[in-house]
Amino acid sequence: MSDGCTHDCSTCNVDCESKKVDLRAYLNKNSKVKKVIGVVSGKGGVGKSFVTSYLSVLMKRRGYSVGILDADVTGPSIPAAFNIHEKALGTDLGIMPAITSKGIQLISVNMMLEKEDTPVIWRGPVIAGVVKQFWSDVFWNNIDVMFVDMPPGTGDVPLTVFQSLPVDGLIVVTSPQELVSVIVSKAVNMANEMHIPILGLVENYSYVECPTCKEKIEVFGESHAEETAKKFGLTLLGKLPLNPAIAKAVDGGAIEELEGTWLDSAADYIENQVLDDSEEE
Secondary structure (H helix, E strand, C coil): CCCCCCCCHHHCCCCCHHHHCCCCCCCCCCCCEEEEEEEECCCCCCCHHHHHHHHHHHHHHCCCCEEEEECCCCCCCHHHHCCCCCCCEEECCEEECEECCCCCEEECHHHCCCCCCCCCCCCHHHHHHHHHHHHHCECCCCEEEEEEECCCCCCHHHHHHHHHCCCCEEEEEECCCCCHHHHHHHHHHHHHHCCCCEEEEEECCCCEECCCCCCEECCCCCCCHHHHHHHCCCCEEEECCCCHHHHHHHHCCCHHHCCCCCCHHHHHHHHHHHCHHHCCC
């Protein structure tokens, strides 16, 4: 490997060991997935899974065929938000994803476990292998856009997704605390190292809105979303509030019934900047 290696073997003429290793996971021959968007965060607890889930809901409402690949294997929370408690079944086409009440296709490790509360005590390579199986062994039926809910940080699983799946872009989820600028930089730098474009930034827990006077109170301190986005050259795609309606919908498995405009700009961006070039495919 040369000192100036960009890790993009498709544009490199140097004959090195890296070229002899194909890390791509091939899509199930019966499946079709047009676009893949990863939802990432530099730390846990910032609402990444909610952003993944609700963006999926919004894109489904716009008439797109949507899939969710839950790559957060040790902390899978997405099935509960959609009231999915069934086990995955295998057919001649492959492993069948769950279908939510509104038609979103979803796969998660919870659907593979004997009990939902069984802890996933697996080493990194095993977890990474499961994520690749979710891509290669599951029957994804004509998906327009797949959202991949990534585990936090920059470890084995995010690396596996970046190297194995044809990720078209990433959405970085953050929160208002000052420290997050440093944490966001880790996610941004990893994406840049892997040559994955970043679609934009979503800030969660930005404010609480008073139900009486509608004043927005920044309970976690002053938001740094705009300056953080500007620092890294990113588009700010949305600012999410602390809202009891969101918690109630997620905890009650009714996220597909939730109504809010918080992520409309993010959905617009995905529709106009990511999906528009797939219409002719």
